[in-house]
Amino acid sequence: MVDHVTVLIYALMCVVVFAVLLTTVAFLTLAERRISAFMQDRLGPNRVGPWGLLQPVADGIKFIMKEDIVPREANRLLYIVAPLMTIVPALLTFAVVPFGHDLFLPGRVINFQIANFNVGILYIFAIAAMGIFGIIIGGWASNNKYSLLGGLRSASQFISYEIAMSLAVIGVLMVYGSLRLNNIAQYQGSLWFGFLPKWGILVQPLGFIIFIVSVYAETNRVPFDLPEAEAELVGGYHTEYSSMKFAFFFMGEYANMITASALLATLYFGGWQVPYLHNIGFIFPGMGMLAMPQWLVAIIEVLSFAVKVGFFLFLFLWVRWTLPRFRFDQLTDLGWKVLIPLALLNVVITAVLIVLRVL
Amino acid sequence: MSAVPSTVHLLFFYFFAAMTIASALLVVLLRNIVQSAFALFFTLFGVAGIYILLGADFVGVTQVLIYIGGVMILIVFGVMLTHNSYSVDIFNRLGTLVMGTISAIVTFTIIYYAIRQVPWRLIGYKASIPTTRPIGTLLMTDYLLPFELASVLLVLAMVGAAYLIRSELRVGKERKDRDKRGAGLERKDA
Numbered sequence: 001m002v003d004h005v006t007v008l009i010y011a012l013m014c015v016v017v018f019a020v021l022l023t024t025v026a027f028l029t030l031a032e033r034r035i036s037a038f039m040q041d042r043l044g045p046n047r048v049g050p051w052g053l054l055q056p057v058a059d060g061i062k063f064i065m066k067e068d069i070v071p072r073e074a075n076r077l078l079y080i081v082a083p084l085m086t087i088v089p090a091l092l093t094f095a096v097v098p099f100g101h102d103l104f105l106p107g108r109v110i111n112f113q114i115a116n117f118n119v120g121i122l123y124i125f126a127i128a129a130m131g132i133f134g135i136i137i138g139g140w141a142s143n144n145k146y147s148l149l150g151g152l153r154s155a156s157q158f159i160s161y162e163i164a165m166s167l168a169v170i171g172v173l174m175v176y177g178s179l180r181l182n183n184i185a186q187y188q189g190s191l192w193f194g195f196l197p198k199w200g201i202l203v204q205p206l207g208f209i210i211f212i213v214s215v216y217a218e219t220n221r222v223p224f225d226l227p228e229a230e231a232e233l234v235g236g237y238h239t240e241y242s243s244m245k246f247a248f249f250f251m252g253e254y255a256n257m258i259t260a261s262a263l264l265a266t267l268y269f270g271g272w273q274v275p276y277l278h279n280i281g282f283i284f285p286g287m288g289m290l291a292m293p294q295w296l297v298a299i300i301e302v303l304s305f306a307v308k309v310g311f312f313l314f315l316f317l318w319v320r321w322t323l324p325r326f327r328f329d330q331l332t333d334l335g336w337k338v339l340i341p342l343a344l345l346n347v348v349i350t351a352v353l354i355v356l357r358v359l
Numbered sequence: 360m361s362a363v364p365s366t367v368h369l370l371f372f373y374f375f376a377a378m379t380i381a382s383a384l385l386v387v388l389l390r391n392i393v394q395s396a397f398a399l400f401f402t403l404f405g406v407a408g409i410y411i412l413l414g415a416d417f418v419g420v421t422q423v424l425i426y427i428g429g430v431m432i433l434i435v436f437g438v439m440l441t442h443n444s445y446s447v448d449i450f451n452r453l454g455t456l457v458m459g460t461i462s463a464i465v466t467f468t469i470i471y472y473a474i475r476q477v478p479w480r481l482i483g484y485k486a487s488i489p490t491t492r493p494i495g496t497l498l499m500t501d502y503l504l505p506f507e508l509a510s511v512l513l514v515l516a517m518v519g520a521a522y523l524i525r526s527e528l529r530v531g532k533e534r535k536d537r538d539k540r541g542a543g544l545e546r547k548d549a
Contacts, residue, residue, distance in 0.1 A: 078397060118489045122420040129428025133400060136435055140393060148439065155436050162428065179491055 006108055014114055021094055024313075025254040026056035032317055039321045060247075068243040071143060078141035083241065083248035085134030089127045090255035096120035097262045098182040099305045100272045100298055101279060112272070112302065113182055120181040121169060124263060125162070128218065131252060132158045135220075138249070139237035150228060150236035153328065157217055157224065160335035165214035167343035171207040171350045172200055172267050175359050185271030189278070195285050197275040200268030203359055206346045208268045210339050215260045217335065220253060222320040224331055261312035262305075269308050272301040372412055379405030396435050403427050417490045 030045070030052060037044025046052040070079055100112030117123050132154060139151020173179060175198075176187040184200075192198040201208050217224040228236030238249045265271060276282050277300065281292035292300075326334070353359045382401035389395045403426045410419030498506045 075391075075393070078394065081397075118416050119420045119491060122417070122424060126420045126423035126428060129424060129432075130400075130404075132432065133427065133435075136432065136439075137393075137397060140435075140439055152436065152439060155432050159429065159432060 003108070006110075009110055010114065017094065017114055018091070021091060021255060021258060022251075024258055025251050026060070027053075028254045028257070028313060029059065029250070030055045031313070032320075035314070035317045036321045039318075063244055063247040066243040068245065069240075071240050073143045074240065075141040075143065078137050079240075080245070082134045082138030082141055083245040083252075085137060086131050086252035087134075087248040087255065089131035089134070090252040090259070093124045093127045093131075093259040094255070094262065096123050096181055097259065097266060098185050098271055099262075100301045101186075102182075103294065103298055104279075111182065112298070116180065116182050119179045121173070121179050121184070121267075124181075124259065125166060128256065128259075129158070129162070131256065134252070135237050135249075138241070142237075142240035144240050146233045146235070147237050147239045150233050150239070154220065154237060157220075157331065157335075160332055161214040161217040161224075161339070164210055164335055164339035164343050165218060167340065167347060168204075168207045168210040168214065169267065171204045171343075171346045174347070174350050174354060175200075175203050181266050181271070185266050185273060188270040189273045191285060197270060197273065199270045199273070204268065204346070204350070206342065206349070210343050210346065211267070212264060213334075213339060215264065216316075216319065217331070219256045219260050219316075221257065221316055223323040223326050225320075225325060257313060257316050258309065261309045261316065264312045265305060265308035271308075272305040274300055274304045277301070368412065372409065375405045375408035375412065378402075379409070392438055393435070396431065396438060399434070400427060400431055403431065415490060417494055 033055075034044040034046075034052065044052065045055045048054040048058045070076060095114040096117045098111065098113035098116075103110040103112065135154045136151040139147040139149075139154070142148070172184065176184045178184055178187070188197065188199050190198050192202065196202060216222075220228060228238070233239070238246055241249060276284050277297060279294065279297060280289075281297065282290040284290075350359065379402050382398045382405065385398035386395045386402060389398060403422065407419045407422040407427075410416075410422055
């Protein structure tokens with residue numbers, strides 16, 4: 001039976017998660033510019049507020065004040081709907097990401113997760129697939145050949161890498177035996193050979209490499225940002241977009257990066273797990289334990305999740321400002337001829353190891 | 360676990376049902392093929408919503424993943440790459456309209472009677488029970504043969520597609536070789 005307090009708690013959690021997500025998107029744009037500046041020995045935007053921290057606010061105001069142009073020859077309805085179709089799925093995917101251990105309060109259990117959906121990982125893939133539709137429709141509706149090319153590139157890239165990504169995740173699912181992200185995170189707390197935490201990166205190293213490469217392609221980030229290769233396509237699928245509509249595409253991309261980082265952390269780096277930290281405190285195998293109250297454990301776990309996601313977000317930026325862009329044929333070759341066979345190999349190896357009871 | 364759905368449940372059902380039917384009508388009635396494809400997106404999404412309301416979470420999510428994430432993108436891709444296909448007026452002529460109406464009525468009748476014939480077993484409205492494990496077990500035991508046959512069919516389709524493209528590449532290459540040999544000749548003619 002659902003009681004009203006629980007509903008209230010989850011409603012509050014929705015608001016908080018949504019606010020945190022959007023704030024992170026805003027500051028990620030600042031981080032991107034500042035970090036890229038430091039990598040290139042520049043300063044970056046540092047004038048608005050202390051260390052440029054108010055820059056996202058200034059950007060937001062500017063986006064809203066800009067003139068909103070709809071090209072005359074564009075398909076008006078689809079042109080307007082496309083940015084929404086990108087940002088809504090991008091924000092929806094985060095709903096199933098767990099960011100802490102279940103909290104046992106007197107009388108009720110609170111998941112640190114908005115929806116503990118039974119097929120969580122599939123839900124993320126499905127909703128992310130809807131997001132790509134917005135990019136294609138936007139590229140087409142602009143009635144501009146560069147936009148169309150950007151949209152088409154995005155579609156073919158997405159389809160190629162979706163297969164490799166799903167196959168890489170199958171390895172994880174075989175090891176942990178659940179599609180529920182919360183369970184996957186939980187099982188990574190168990191120990192391997194009695195002392196190693198059973199994190200995804202240790203049991204699925206090949207899968208991790210395939211997954212991270214595919215995720216970079218899926219989120220259209222460098223070195224796979226061909227849908228918006230400015231040197232070839234002017235601006236890519238959003239060439240014609242201005243004002244808030246452009247901002248929606250932009251925010252969608254960053255929100256996808258956050259979900260991708262959260263997924264990387266959850267599937268391969270234990271999610272909210274801290275090695276040897278259990279519900280009652282640290283338990284070191286063979287070396288005694290350190291008791292802790294439940295609230296402290298919860299705070300540490302949420303922080304641990306935030307640190308992991310933060311690291312992967314930084315990795316996204318780091319890669320972007322370090323690596324050059326792929327050529328399109330190289331991109332499809334990598335997806336179809338390298339990653340998919342490797343992912344299949346990973347599935348076979350995982351199956352053999354499970355049968356041999358190593359995993 | 361009552362036998363009657365809750366009000367929220369019903370509201371969601373009507374929402375998704377209305378979405379499915381309205382967008383399906385748009386798919387048929389719109390004159391622009393890309394807009395039709397866009398409406399189809401909502402049809403498939405509405406059907407996925409109904410699956411999830413029925414407790415078939417895996418089927419619902421797979422519906423979105425395969426149909427919207429795969430089939431829809433390929434349809435849109437094909438439409439966009441076909442030269443000017445999106446400016447062609449595709450609305451049906453009267454003859455096809457009549458044929459279409461007849462086949463629609465026939466299909467509807469068949470489905471209606473099929474639904475009436477089946478002795479449905481009502482299990483009541485339960486909060487979502489995980490369906491992935493039973494589906495996986497059934498696919499690997501009772502339904503192993505159909506499952507494997509389906510994969511054979513898919514492999515056949517893939518090999519066929521690859522073969523078709525290969526032969527086109529071969530023809531293209533031959534034509535290029537011939538053009539190269541005949542290049543000097545053609546230039547003289549011109």
